[in-house]
Amino acid sequence: MELKNSQTCKNLLNSYVAECLASERYDMMAKAAKQIGKYEVYEALSEVRRNECFHAEAFREKLIPAVVDCDVKIDAGLPFRENGDLMHDLKTAADIEYDESLNIYAGFAKTARDEGFPDIADLFELVGAVEHCHMLMLNEIRSQLCDDTMYRRGTPTKWKCSNCGHEQTTEEAPVRCPLCGSDQGYVKLRM
Numbered sequence: 304m305e306l307k308n309s310q311t312c313k314n315l316l317n318s319y320v321a322e323c324l325a326s327e328r329y330d331m332m333a334k335a336a337k338q339i340g341k342y343e344v345y346e347a348l349s350e351v352r353r354n355e356c357f358h359a360e361a362f363r364e365k366l367i368p369a370v371v372d373c374d375v376k377i378d379a380g381l382p383f384r385e386n387g388d389l390m391h392d393l394k395t396a397a398d399i400e401y402d403e404s405l406n407i408y409a410g411f412a413k414t415a416r417d418e419g420f421p422d423i424a425d426l427f428e429l430v431g432a433v434e435h436c437h438m439l440m441l442n443e444i445r446s447q448l449c450d451d452t453m454y455r456r457g458t459p460t461k462w463k464c465s466n467c468g469h470e471q472t473t474e475e476a477p478v479r480c481p482l483c484g485s486d487q488g489y490v491k492l493r494m
C-alpha cells in the first residue's frame with residue numbers, strides 16, 4: 304500500500320497537528336509558571352515543549368513524501384481550554400498525554416504495522432512512551448503544587464539553586480538563596 308492512500312497517512316497528519324498544538328499549549332503553560340515565580344516548573348514545561356516540537360518534526364519527516372503534491376486541509380481545535388489557570392491546564396494536559404500514550408498512538412502504531420509501515424509503527428510507539436512520561440511528570444508537578452511539597456519534604460533533602468549552583472541539605476528549600484538571592488522558585492531537588 305502507498306503511504307498517501309493509507310489510514311496511516313491520515314493518522315500521521317493528525318499526529319503532526321496534535322504535536323504542534325501541544326507545543327503551543329506547553330509554551331503557554333511554561334510562561335504561566337514563570338509569571339508566578341515557579342522557574343523550575345517553567346524549565347520542566349519548556350523541556351516538554353521541546354519534546355513536542357521534535358515529535359511534530361519526526362511525524363512531518365514521515366509525512367512529507369506522501370503529501371507533497373496533495374491539497375491537505377487541516378481542521379483542528381484550539382490547544383487550550385483556559386488561559387492562565389496553571390493547575391487546570393496541568394490536569395487537562397495530563398489527560399491529553401494519557402489518551403495519546405495509551406489509546407491514540409498505540410492504536411496508530413497497530414494500524415501502521417497492519418498496513419505495512421513498521422518504521423512508522425515504531426515511531427508512534429516511541430513517541431507514545433514519551434507522552435506517558437509527560438503524563439507522569441505533569442501529575443507529579445500538579446500534586447506537589449497542590450499539597451505544597453515542591454519545596455518542603457519533611458525530611459533532610461538536598462536542594463540546589465539552578466541559578467548559582469548553591470547546594471544545601473534541609474527539610475525545606477531556602478526561601479532566598481543565601482549565595483545569589485534568587486527566590487525559592489529557582490531551587491530544585493538535587494538528584
Ligand SMILES: [Fe+2]
Nearest residue numbers: 322354355358
Ligand atoms: Fe508529543
Ligand SMILES: [Fe+2]
Nearest residue numbers: 400433434437
Ligand atoms: Fe507530551
